[in-house]
Structures are given as C-alpha cells and as structure tokens.
Amino acid sequence: MAGLTPENLARARETVALYPQPRSALIPLCHQAQAQEGWLTPDAISQIAELVGVSAAEVRGTASFYDMLHLEPVGKFLIGVCTNISCMLGGAYELLAHAEDRLGIRCGQTTADGTFTLEEMECLAGCDGPTCVAVNYRYFPNQDESTFDTLVDDLAAGRLDGDVPCHGTVSRVDRTVTLMAQRDEVLAERAASDRARSERQAAKEAKG
Amino acid sequence: MSGTPRTGAPFIVTSRTGDATRPPMEEGHTLNAYLASGGYQGLRKALTMNPEEVVAEVLASNLLGRGGAGFEAGRKWSMVRPNPVRYLVINGDESEPATFKDRMLMERDPHQLVEGTLIAAYAIGAAQAFIFIRGEFALGMERVIAAVNDAYRHGAIGANIFGSGFSVDLVVHPGAGAYICGEETALLESLEGKRGYPRIKPPFFPAAIGLYGEPTVVNNVETVSNLPWIVSNGGAAFAALGQGRSTGTRIFALSGHVVRPGNYEVEMSKLTFRDLIFDPELGGGVRGGKSVKAFIPGGASAPWFGPDQLDLPLDQDAVGKAGSMLGSGSVIVMDSDTCAVRAAWRIARFFHRESCGQCTPCREGSGWIDKVMRRIEDGQGREEDLDLLMDACDNIAPGVSWPPAQTTICVLGPSIPSSVAWSIRMFRDEYLLHIKEGACPCP
Numbered sequence: 001m002a003g004l005t006p007e008n009l010a011r012a013r014e015t016v017a018l019y020p021q022p023r024s025a026l027i028p029l030c031h032q033a034q035a036q037e038g039w040l041t042p043d044a045i046s047q048i049a050e051l052v053g054v055s056a057a058e059v060r061g062t063a064s065f066y067d068m069l070h071l072e073p074v075g076k077f078l079i080g081v082c083t084n085i086s087c088m089l090g091g092a093y094e095l096l097a098h099a100e101d102r103l104g105i106r107c108g109q110t111t112a113d114g115t116f117t118l119e120e121m122e123c124l125a126g127c128d129g130p131t132c133v134a135v136n137y138r139y140f141p142n143q144d145e146s147t148f149d150t151l152v153d154d155l156a157a158g159r160l161d162g163d164v165p166c167h168g169t170v171s172r173v174d175r176t177v178t179l180m181a182q183r184d185e186v187l188a189e190r191a192a193s194d195r196a197r198s199e200r201q202a203a204k205e206a207k208g
Numbered sequence: 209m210s211g212t213p214r215t216g217a218p219f220i221v222t223s224r225t226g227d228a229t230r231p232p233m234e235e236g237h238t239l240n241a242y243l244a245s246g247g248y249q250g251l252r253k254a255l256t257m258n259p260e261e262v263v264a265e266v267l268a269s270n271l272l273g274r275g276g277a278g279f280e281a282g283r284k285w286s287m288v289r290p291n292p293v294r295y296l297v298i299n300g301d302e303s304e305p306a307t308f309k310d311r312m313l314m315e316r317d318p319h320q321l322v323e324g325t326l327i328a329a330y331a332i333g334a335a336q337a338f339i340f341i342r343g344e345f346a347l348g349m350e351r352v353i354a355a356v357n358d359a360y361r362h363g364a365i366g367a368n369i370f371g372s373g374f375s376v377d378l379v380v381h382p383g384a385g386a387y388i389c390g391e392e393t394a395l396l397e398s399l400e401g402k403r404g405y406p407r408i409k410p411p412f413f414p415a416a417i418g419l420y421g422e423p424t425v426v427n428n429v430e431t432v433s434n435l436p437w438i439v440s441n442g443g444a445a446f447a448a449l450g451q452g453r454s455t456g457t458r459i460f461a462l463s464g465h466v467v468r469p470g471n472y473e474v475e476m477s478k479l480t481f482r483d484l485i486f487d488p489e490l491g492g493g494v495r496g497g498k499s500v501k502a503f504i505p506g507g508a509s510a511p512w513f514g515p516d517q518l519d520l521p522l523d524q525d526a527v528g529k530a531g532s533m534l535g536s537g538s539v540i541v542m543d544s545d546t547c548a549v550r551a552a553w554r555i556a557r558f559f560h561r562e563s564c565g566q567c568t569p570c571r572e573g574s575g576w577i578d579k580v581m582r583r584i585e586d587g588q589g590r591e592e593d594l595d596l597l598m599d600a601c602d603n604i605a606p607g608v609s610w611p612p613a614q615t616t617i618c619v620l621g622p623s624i625p626s627s628v629a630w631s632i633r634m635f636r637d638e639y640l641l642h643i644k645e646g647a648c649p650c651p
C-alpha cells in the first residue's frame with residue numbers, strides 16, 4: 001500500500017525542481033506524503049529517497065528528528081494541547097487532564113477507532129489565546145473544558161471537515177508557478193551588477 | 209499614549225481585536241488590499257536605486273534584527289562574502305515560547321513580508337530567496353504561498369521584476385517541528401534536508417559559509433517586514449522613532465496574566481514595561497487586579513525580572529544593561545499567585561525537550577534540571593537540590609551571568625539557566641518552602 005499516487009508523484013517532482021539541490025525537498029516531500037496517508041509509510045519513504053537522491057535510511061533518520069513527521073500511523077485528527085508557559089499560566093495542564101478523560105486516552109495515544117491522537121505541544125505561538133489547541137495544526141484558541149468538549153463533538157460529527165483537513169495536510173494552497181529566473185542568466189546579471197558597483201565605488205574614491 | 213503610528217495604520221496591532229497594521233484587515237492578506245494601501249511601492253522605489261543605496265538606507269535606519277540577537281540588519285548585509293551566488297533566507301520558524309508576532313505578520317500581512325524579502329534580496333544581490341516557515345503554521349503557510357503566487361503574477365518575483373533587470377526567485381519552505389531550527393545554522397541544515405543540528409561558528413557564519421556552502425543572509429520575518437516602510441519613507445524617518453540604537457517601532461507579544469494579551473506595535477524605547485502591561489489600550493493590567501510577581505522581558509530564553517524593573521523602557525540596550533534581553537520581543541507576565549518553581553520548571557522542560565543533543569552540557573544538563581525541578585515542584589525535593597541546580601547551570605554557562613558564557617555549539621544551552629538560576633535567586637524562599645512542606649504551597 002501507500003506509495004505516492006501518480007498526481008502526488010508529479011507534484012513531488014515539481015517540488016524537487018524548486019530547489020538548487022534535490023535533498024532540500026526532503027522535508028516538503030515528507031509533508032506531501034503525510035498529506036496523502038497521514039504518516040510516512042515505508043513505501044513513501046523509499047519514493048522520497050529516490051526523488052531526492054539519498055537512501056531510505058537517511059530519509060527515515062532525518063524525519064525522526066522532527067516532531068511533525070510520523071513514522072507510525074496517526075489519528076485522523078491530531079489534537080495538540082499547548083502546555084508551555086503562557087498557556088500553563090492560563091490552566092493548560094488542567095485542560096490536558098480533561099482532554100485525556102474526554103478522549104479516554106493518554107497523551108501520545110490514539111483512540112481505538114483511529115479518529116483522535118492526543119499530544120502535549122510546545123508553544124504554538126498562539127499565546128494570546130490560552131489555552132491554545134491545534135487540530136491538525138488548525139488553531140482553536142482560548143479553549144476551556146466546555147469549548148473543548150464541543151470541539152471534539154464537532155470534529156467527530158464531521159462538522160469541522162471544511163476547516164480541518166485530515167492529518168498531514170499542512171498547506172491547502174499549492175505553489176502554482178515554476179522558477180522563472182534562469183540560473184545562468186541570474187549569475188550573469190549579478191556579475192554585471194557587482195562590476196557596476198565596484199566601478200561606482202572606484203569613481204567615488206577617485207573623486208573624494 | 210505616546211508614540212508615533214506607522215503610516216496609514218493604527219500603531220497598536222493586536223491579534224485579539226482584529227486590528228492590525230493595514231486595514232481592512234479581513235482582506236489585508238490579499239494582493240488587492242495590499243496594493244490599495246500602497247503595497248509594492250517600496251520595492252519599486254528600491255529597484256530605482258543602486259543596491260548599495262538600499263543598504264545605506266537600512267544602515268541609516270539602524271534597524272536591529274527582530275529574531276532575538278538584535279544585530280543591525282544593514283551591517284549584517286555588508287558582511288556578506290562577495291561571491292556570484294548569494295542566498296537570502298527568511299527565518300519564520302518562530303518557536304520561542306510566548307513569541308507570536310511573526311505568525312501574525314505571516315497570516316495578516318504576507319505581502320509585506322514578500323515585499324520586504326524582495327527588497328533584501330535586491331540589496332544583497334541574492335540569487336534566490338527562501339522563506340522558512342514553521343511547519344505548524346498551516347494558515348501562515350497558506351497565506352504566504354498564496355501571496356507568492358500572486359506576487360509572481362504581479363511581476364514582483366521572477367525574471368526581470370517590474371522591468372528592472374533584476375531577477376530573483378522565492379521559495380516558501382516548510383519546517384517540520386523543531387525549535388532548534390530557529391537557530392540560523394540549524395535552519396540552513398534543515399533547509400538542506402537534514403536533521404536540524406546547529407553548525408559551529410566559526411567557521412560556519414552564514415554570511416561566509418551558509419546555504420550549500422555559499423554566503424547567506426538569514427533575517428527574521430519581522431526584520432524584513434520593516435523594509436518596505438523604511439525604503440518608502442527613508443532610513444532617517446525610521447531612525448527618528450525610538451531612541452539611541454533602538455529605532456523604529458517594534459511588535460511586542462504580551463502574554464501570561466494580563467487582561468489583554470496580544471501583539472502591540474509601539475515605538476521603541478518610549479514606553480516602559482509598566483506601560484505595556486498596564487495601559488488600558490495595551491495590556492490592560494494584571495488579571496483579577498493582582499500584582500506582578502515577575503516578568504520575562506524577551507522570551508523564555510531571557511532572565512527574569514521582578515516588579516522593581518517594571519519602569520525600564522522597552523529599549524534593547526537598557527534591558528541588556530539591566531541584565532536580561534529584549535530577545536524576541538515577547539513579554540510574559542506572572543501574577544502574585546504564580547508558582548515560580550512550576551513556571552521555571554516548564555521552561556526548563558521545554559529546553560530539555562528541544563535540545564538537539566550535540567553538546568553534553570546542554571543535553572545532560574537540561575535533563576537533570578528538568579528532573580530535579582519536577583521533583584521539587586512535586587514536593588520530593590531536598591535542600592541540596594538548589595546547589596545541584598546551580599551547579600548544572602554553571603556547567604552549561606560557567607559563571608551563570610548575563611550575557612552567558614558559552615561552552616556549547618549554539619546558545620540554546622546557555623539559555624537554560626535564565627529561568628532556573630534566576631528564579632532560584634529571586635524566589636529561594638519559595639523553593640525552600642516546597643522542600644520543607646513536601647508540596648507546592650501555591651494556590
């Protein structure tokens with residue numbers, strides 16, 4: 001199962017083309033693969049490895065460094081509760097305990113039906129709305145126990161499907177343009193500009 | 209309120225009430241709204257100047273980097289190694305606890321960021337620019353990618369932009385969840401598709417050996433978001449705001465126990481922390497009418513201040529002289545009921561979780577500190593624990609002073625004592641009470 005679909009493979013090739021070196025596309029491609037499957041399947045890892053020109057072990061090793069890249073399946077909704085300083089001052093740990101009760105799982109676990117994964121998060125940069133909760137990285141600020149329950153109900157009933165895509169989808173907006181500045185032309189342009197600049201500098205020094 | 213608004217904008221921007229720099233804010237992120245408020249005029253003007261004239265304006269503005277270290281942007285640009293290939297990388301990784309201004313700038317004003325990035329690219333002659341956006345910022349990513357698509361169509365990016373003979377491409381790059389990737393050399397590693405391990409400086413100063421080994425400028429999102437205004441209005445106009453080296457306006461992210469947490473853009477140096485926290489148009493005071501027990505002036509990496517420092521101005525050098533830093537511009541307020549041990553522990557735990565593990569003092573020290581702090585908070589502490597904690601801090605940053613001595617590859621490690629050691633110094637009795645009573649004594 002679960003290699004990239006032909007459309008996603010084409011999209012991956014376009015992404016690789018955006019970078020001076022293919023390996024730079026490694027993390028963007030991991031996100032794209034997760035958008036399809038919710039996590040990094042072994043097949044996707046092998047495909048990414050081939051696309052960016054490194055070994056599958058290297059892709060896996062790199063991915064394991066990053067909190068957002070998952071080597072195991074994740075629920076449809078990854079609920080992250082920030083407990084860092086500003087949210088903690090606003091009661092985040094109490095909310096996290098409530099979330100565990102409400103979902104019937106501990107932090108880091110996924111519900112048996114595969115709908116929810118709960119995680120404790122570091123500061124999400126939503127500190128003006130403590131406690132900040134993110135569902136698949138869509139933000140729900142100012143959460144308390146009752147709004148959290150409503151949020152979970154809405155998610156379970158599919159009422160937020162338009163706002164919260166399935167796990168792994170970071171951006172629903174795609175780049176629609178290819179690179180336009182041809183590399184050798186740019187380099188020629190820069191060389192000319194640098195020459196002009198030193199001439200201006202020399203003229204200035206000669207004058208003053 | 210004292211202070212001067214940026215043109216065409218209420219100078220208080222808060223992510224709470226929906227105000228921000230460029231009305232009407234609901235559509236402020238679109239190209240049309242941006243153009244209607246004078247968008248891309250700064251870039252057009254910059255393209256009529258020589259690159260070195262743009263650098264000169266930015267030098268004259270004395271714009272200080274807004275990412276944490278506060279280095280002069282114009283000087284950083286002047287240090288780039290001459291080389292046909294130069295890169296510009298914008299740091300939008302914003303993960304410093306309690307910092308949330310770059311997220312707002314990307315979500316609300318993505319074209320301002322794109323325009324600023326292009327101005328910087330022109331000034332340093334970058335062959336290609338990248339905007340590195342923290343992976344968790346889904347909305348910010350969507351807004352900036354949409355802005356980049358639109359800016360290409362508008363002729364602002366790509367070959368021969370606005371018919372100027374200057375060509376540059378701009379790629380938006382997602383992070384994947386790692387605080388350390390905000391450190392500029394770790395960010396470059398990540399952008400090269402690797403684990404985010406900081407590089408050792410020297411020799412790996414980005415201006416000399418940066419992305420793919422080529423000279424690279426790394427600038428913060430807020431730093432470059434100031435450039436359209438600076439080029440349009442002149443560096444001198446920016447420098448006329450603020451005082452001394454702290455020029456222009458700056459966005460302060462205020463959070464914790466305040467009535468109105470939010471982002472506030474104010475003129476540098478003119479207001480004090482007390483103004484920021486208590487002014488009814490700004491923080492609105494401490495929640496529940498309580499008093500300030502302590503505050504952190506510049507993000508979780510900064511040493512703590514007590515209420516006796518509330519009258520310090522929001523000024524980079526003044527805060528530095530007083531023994532802390534303005535850092536990322538985020539102010540965290542703790543009221544009189546706050547447990548200092550718990551607050552310091554949570555910050556220490558963050559550093560432990562985010563340490564990349566390359567340096568022993570940082571990796572091991574942060575783990576020890578996390579455990580021992582936790583034990584004190586849980587009422588299992590011993591009196592010797594305070595010495596143990598101070599020793600661990602001393603191992604990470606010998607002398608435990610500010611600015612910290614560095615024995616590690618990057619300054620994540622030396623930031624660990626800022627909450628631990630300073631809270632022990634300020635609230636030793638409270639620590640001892642935890643130990644004596646065998647429980648957290650706080651409400």
Ligand SMILES: Cc1cc2nc3c(=O)[nH]c(=O)nc-3n(C[C@H](O)[C@H](O)[C@H](O)COP(=O)(O)O)c2cc1C
Pocket residue numbers: 272273274275276277278279281284299300301302303304387388389390391392393426427428429431432618619620
């Ligand atoms: C651990 C660590 C995390 C950092 N995180 C960020 C960040 O999230 N955003 C940022 O702009 N700078 C961050 N910095 C500072 C950058 O290394 C760099 O100084 C900054 O991006 C330069 O931009 P500026 O000169 O425009 O401020 C961090 C530094 C360290 C040591």
Ligand code: SF4
Pocket residue numbers: 388405406562563564565566567568570571616617618619620621622
């Ligand atoms: S100080 Fe810490 S985070 Fe920085 S390089 Fe060393 S181990 Fe990594």
Ligand code: FES
Pocket residue numbers: 082083084085086087088122123124125126127132305306307
């Ligand atoms: S501390 Fe929770 S979002 Fe910043």
